[in-house]
Amino acid sequence: MDSKDDTQHDPVAEQPAHLSLFDDRSAAESDGSGPAEPAGAGRRRRTRRVLLWALVALLVVLGSGVGALYWTANHYASSVQRIPNAFPTLPESAQPQAVPHSGMTFLLVGLDARSDVPTTGSEAKGPAWKEGAARSDTMMLMHIAADRRSVSVVSIARDTWVDIPGHGQAKINAAYSWGGPALMVQTVQNLTDIRIDHVAVIDWDGFRSLTDAVGGVDITIPKTIEAVGGARHWDAGTQHMDGDTALQYVRERHGLPNGDLDRTKRQQNFLRALMKQTMNSGTLSSPTRLGGLLQSVGDVVSVDDKLSNSDLYDLAWSMRSLRVGDVSFMNAPFGGFATIDGQSAVKLDRQAAAPLWEAMRNDRMSEYLAAHRTSGDVLGDSVR
Numbered sequence: 001m002d003s004k005d006d007t008q009h010d011p012v013a014e015q016p017a018h019l020s021l022f023d024d025r026s027a028a029e030s031d032g033s034g035p036a037e038p039a040g041a042g043r044r045r046r047t048r049r050v051l052l053w054a055l056v057a058l059l060v061v062l063g064s065g066v067g068a069l070y071w072t073a074n075h076y077a078s079s080v081q082r083i084p085n086a087f088p089t090l091p092e093s094a095q096p097q098a099v100p101h102s103g104m105t106f107l108l109v110g111l112d113a114r115s116d117v118p119t120t121g122s123e124a125k126g127p128a129w130k131e132g133a134a135r136s137d138t139m140m141l142m143h144i145a146a147d148r149r150s151v152s153v154v155s156i157a158r159d160t161w162v163d164i165p166g167h168g169q170a171k172i173n174a175a176y177s178w179g180g181p182a183l184m185v186q187t188v189q190n191l192t193d194i195r196i197d198h199v200a201v202i203d204w205d206g207f208r209s210l211t212d213a214v215g216g217v218d219i220t221i222p223k224t225i226e227a228v229g230g231a232r233h234w235d236a237g238t239q240h241m242d243g244d245t246a247l248q249y250v251r252e253r254h255g256l257p258n259g260d261l262d263r264t265k266r267q268q269n270f271l272r273a274l275m276k277q278t279m280n281s282g283t284l285s286s287p288t289r290l291g292g293l294l295q296s297v298g299d300v301v302s303v304d305d306k307l308s309n310s311d312l313y314d315l316a317w318s319m320r321s322l323r324v325g326d327v328s329f330m331n332a333p334f335g336g337f338a339t340i341d342g343q344s345a346v347k348l349d350r351q352a353a354a355p356l357w358e359a360m361r362n363d364r365m366s367e368y369l370a371a372h373r374t375s376g377d378v379l380g381d382s383v384r
Helices: 003-007 025-029 054-065 070-078 174-192 204-213 243-251 260-280 287-300 309-318 350-361 365-371
Strands: 081-083 104-111 136-144 151-156 161-164 168-171 198-202 217-221 237-241 301-304 327-331 334-340 343-348
Touching: 070 287, 070 309, 104 174, 136 174, 151 260, 151 350, 161 174, 161 343, 168 174, 174 198, 174 350, 204 243, 204 287, 217 243, 217 260, 237 243, 243 260, 260 327, 287 301, 327 365, 350 365
Parallel strands: 081 301, 104 198, 151 327
Antiparallel strands: 104 136, 136 151, 161 168, 198 301, 217 237, 334 343
């Protein structure tokens, strides 16, 4: 979908579209929406963009690589910034009921801009949210099974049209702009009837070093993709991508038949390749490479302040036997594109989504995926 269509008549369109992680930069800069950035701001700050996949890598790497060295794990876990007030302050009766022994569900939020900008002359970081400062660019529900033998990641399209508490109907990515992590959690809980256990906001800036720390990743392009507009040409075949090249791969949507939906699958395909490379490249057995990777992850991830270092370590240790094939990826069932109030929007197929949310709520994702393995929503071996 064109970035101009995304912001036309959008109540939060004044946000700086050129900072969007996955939007095409040339198209966003021609949009003209939003106030101009203060002079010199680019020099004073490091632009913070986002990578939803780093939390999965953190859990796998911590569990696989440093299980015997608790103090090392604690050191790197301490580098993960904590987010205060990440959950809605609602009575239990107004939230989905938690299902005992049903695993753990994270809401992974990637932003088009972060407000934790270092102040002049200081590296101190501020909150991960400031009203109106950013919209969530990507959202994923990551369900970790109670037996810790499988992980399911479900992407929710950023333009999904939903009810946002206190604001009426809008694209789901507006929830973060209007009310931060707490309103985003409430919106997703209302949509899915799944109780969110933890929140992670993922910072983009560490992406290149995170990819390069494992020696790059191998991504297979099944069919040659011709250059379209500002998008690059991709030759068919397996390509070894460093951080810069992988960034181009996950950002592009031009030339992809289903636009943002195909781009989401590219993001998931990249995460799968990153996990595979992390486990197979010798990174986990090399103190130098492992230290560099963990430091990069710590620079990338922020989590809610209810997730302590020991909680993070214990969770990672419990997942130490997890392998790439145990992690499944899919998009929330797609119900079609629409133009609503002048905005390009994505419709969720709520009837098809109902059994998915029920399976995640009750820790039956393995059964759900077994029954829907051939669905176009589930990430397959071949990704455009």
